[in-house]
Amino acid sequence: MVVGSRVLLAAGAACVLGLFSGRAAAEKVIKVHVCNLADVPAPILAKAIKEARRVFATAEITLTFRDRGPSQKFIFDPHKAPTDLFVRILPESLSARFSKDRTVLGFAQPVGEREFPYVVSIFYARVWARAKEAGLNPAIILGHVIAHELGHLLLGAEAHSLRGMMRCRWFADELTAAVQGRLLFRPEEAERMQAQVAERVTAARAKPTRTLLPAATTNRPAGAPPVSLFHGER
Ligand SMILES: [Zn+2]
Secondary structure, rough: OOOOOOOOOOOOOOOOOOOOOHHHHHHOOOEEEEEEEEOHHHHHHHHHHOOOOOOOOHHHOOOEEEEEEOOOHHHHHOOOOOOOOEEEEOOOHHHHHHHOOOOOOOOOOOOOOOOOOOEEEEEHHHHHHHHHHOOHHHHHHHHHHHHHHHHHHOOOOOOOOOOOOOEEOHHHHHHHHHOOOOOOOOHHHHHHHHHHHHHHHHHHHHHHOOOEEEOOOOOOOOOOOOOOOOOOOO
């Protein structure tokens, strides 16, 4: 995710922020584990998570969040399921190891051919700075950056669109739409994500402790290239 010169983001989180109930909802539930390495204050993280959940709810996908504190060990848990996603919120010291371009706000980690992508990293200091620069609520912007990157895990690296949540660069219009609750996934993106979630749920039931896909299937849309480290412009 790259932000234009006039765009921004921000977020925060705490414990389990959302639980789902009912069988119908369970069909489209993704568990999101937040690894808060940037020491994002709990109220900011909670607000950001609330925004990300709201955005996905408009796509009829339920996200449940669990605060994993500053630990990353859960990311490497061999027992994680295809329905487990990880949001790694990084301080600038770690963000710079991935990209020194401060317009880059995050990325979705590439995986092997037969794996479901499961990790995104968010460059928190940059999100915060951009939000403050635009005079916007950093938590709300952070929530939308998280939603964008999680969108890549379900839509693929080449999922950018010319408008909406999956636009590569966010300018004033996107930021304004975000704080007004109008920056959302497009209907066709929602449908694709729902299909991907259903595939992950099925895989989780078949192999609940593995992220590997059945040999004959792939997590990516037909013809789509692998997830790239830094999608979009740098
Ligand atoms: Zn992107």
